[in-house]
Amino acid sequence: MSRLVNLLTVLVVIVTLTTVDANAFAVTVTVIDVEIDKRALEAKKVKEIMTMDGIANEASWQLASWQPIDQLILGSMPSKEDFSGRFKIMWDEQQLYLLVEITDDILFDQHADPRHLYWDDDCLEIFIDEDGSGGNHQFNFNAFAYHVALDNQVVDIGENNADGSDNFILLNDHVTSVWRRNEQSPNKVIWELSVRAYGDSFSLQVPMQTSIQNKKIQPVKLSEGKNLGFMLAYCDNDGSKTREHFIGSVDIKAVNGNKNLGYITADVFQRLTLIR
Template sequence: MANNKFIDFGLMIVIVLITLIMFPAYAADNNHYQGRSNYFAPFAKHAPKVDGVANESVWQLAKWQPLDQRWLGPEYSKEDFQGRYKIVWTPSKLYLLAEIVDDILIDSHRDPLKQYWDDDCLEIFLDEDFSGGEHQFNHNAFAYHFSLDNQAIDIGTDKQAQSYTHHVESRWQQQGEKLIWELSIDIYTDEYKDGATDNQPIVLTAGKVMGLMVAYCDNDGSDLRENFIGSESAPGGEPDRGWKDAGLFGKLILSQ
């Protein structure tokens, strides 16, 4: 009998270990993985001008958040890539400022809807209601890929790449070794309909909680992107799965 108990205990430990490896831990809300970041975005009384010049005083109020989670590709140097971002908001839009170091800028697929993730691009993942969950072919969340020519691309409900450039403004400028990238985004709920003319962006208010993650696809001359580096850890397999799994997104809180 003692032997059987010992075997049962051993089996239980093996099952627990396998479960932990196969299914990374979820946070208390059960829809997000543990270890997500909290970002408090300050309110902007005056909307920043989206021009790639971060001289608006409201940017001083916002905290930098690093892009330092290597999801794909080999180790990289400081010259190859560095990135960080800030967020502020007005009732009508979110504003993001990113500071990117990238030694070679590449936009080799000139068709904006073709292999856009293999050109250098800044990716903003947004989940309006912080629901988490799957968002591959629906608008439970958006994964806007901002290309170097300032377009914003994601997959539509028809499972094809779509331009959502009309949701955003995007401008970047080089300053020394850095790209200073400013952009604004209109926020839509999961009821957004591709192709409809009556989609209305929501009005943002203090205290609102949204899902947010930011990443950069770095290509310096290869056929496929060389690195994919994000703002959130990606526990479990397939670390680049933010394009379909909103459970990886961090928590964005709109402050006063």
């Protein structure tokens, strides 16, 4: 599978002094091109049991750095009062942990059916490519585009239905989500989530097994040094028929003028490395 690499070239200058005699030195200047993945992200391991309750009072969160959600994907760039966001990400062997801080003056959920036009409601989008391989995932489980609604239900697109129509599915067991508004103005939304990482062997079909415990496909166990594909985004709508702003954490290179590619291909995700 292909994987998009977004590299920044840096010139490193090395100056070497060589003694010629007691009163003179020769200076040699070496210039080296070093390529750095400017989209790489690191997640530290938590130090305690994490409780997803929208309070975020675990000491481990202090070890993680805030990352911005500030890259326009669709619509117009909102004012900071209309929408702004940032997040922290951590991990343990069982799952990833996200702390997301959202400023949104109007929370809007117009569709009762969690699988109907969910992208036109306010929702948080979590993009995960468990093995970091990139590639298309629109109608398969090579990667996941979890849309977490205000009622905490989790939606993605599965394999097409038998008639070829889109198959919108609930994957609520993949993500645990709790949010609450801060009581202090500007009443930011504090959103805590734990995300289990499933590989591309995930299927909605239950495999034939002799042991009942082994019937359900299990999430991948995480470990230090593992690389995943990752992106975070937010759909903002203040009352329109369709979403007004779509803002993400990654600067996506447009294809034919379109930056809304995260739900189609994992090539636009950034690399996430798990560290201690």
